[in-house]
Amino acid sequence: MINCAIIDDEPLARDGMAGYVRDISFLTLAATCESAVEYSTLPPQQTVDLIFLDIQMPKINGLNFLKTMQHPPMVIVVTAYPEYALEGFQLNVLDYLLKPVTFDRFFQSATKARDYYHLLKKNHTSDVSPAGGTADYFFVKCGTKYEKVYFDDVLYVEGMQNYITIHTRRGKYITMHYLKTLEENYLNNQLFIRVHKSYIVSVNKIESIQGNEIVIGTHRIPVSRSYREQVMQQVVMNKLWDKSK
Structure with missing residues (x-):
């Protein structure tokens, strides 16, 4: 009820x-x-x-x-x-x-x-483990089906009003959900990072950052000005190999 x-x-x-x-x-x-x-x-x-x-x-x-x-x-x-x-x-x-x-x-x-x-x-x-949990997969409802998605397969998530599209190595899944709810309750903030009001990306899948875009395979995801400093700190600076040192 x-x-x-x-x-x-x-x-x-x-x-x-x-x-x-x-x-x-x-x-x-x-x-x-x-x-x-x-x-x-x-x-x-x-x-x-x-x-x-x-x-x-x-x-x-x-x-x-x-x-x-x-x-x-x-x-x-x-x-x-x-x-x-x-x-x-x-x-x-x-x-x-x-x-x-x-x-x-x-x-x-x-x-x-x-x-x-x-x-x-x-x-x-049952289907989605809270952030920091041990489950390696979750289920999302896509139309009349419940699809199993592995966290490790996720490339990035795109928010569209009250729907999200989960882009994975196996394809994409569209489901009714709020991006903010997904970020705060289900995604480990060490493995996923918000880069734009409409995008969350998998940190491990990032191949490069070019200007204001993140490159993941053939995908180019925008990085907004308000998130750029956090993205650079968490993704680049913590892992930067500075040969001058």
Whole structure:
């Protein structure tokens, strides 16, 4: 069961979504709030797995509120304003619904959240070993299949909104996941390094660094300015053979 919270300052919108939630067997309504401020007062023991979040609300904009959350749950934006879609997906929202929302569209979005939730639960319990663990492989859901991927085969990982593409020596795997979650919970930070907001690479697979690009075989991965110093220190300087010494 997925615990949901609705944050919307419109009473009719809250009531409508609450009715939709009650009609979906795998959702349960944990809280309804008329503002992000009210949501922030929920007791710490109140578990929320999924937020249906409005944008234009008093005191604090929904997306600005999302930016303040260190470890946000899954978020589905529900708004009358299409112009915020790009910013929403840059914040890794799971879906973006435009009001008025039909039950069919709401159910489609909820099903997407359920699949992602089950993937996270499966990874946390058995398929993916946390960073520093001893397992040498993990499973990812690609379409209707669960694919086995060995950590040693991974070349780099590319983030695309709420999806990632895992590039390996055997091919690539596309799965619904957040790059940040993968980095913080599953990848050993001695073996993998973030080089860009959208890329994590395997340190051992790096063949060279040319300007602002990392070369791994035929792949060229960009290194952003904000990560370059860390990359150079961890990848190059610690292993640099300086013949002048």
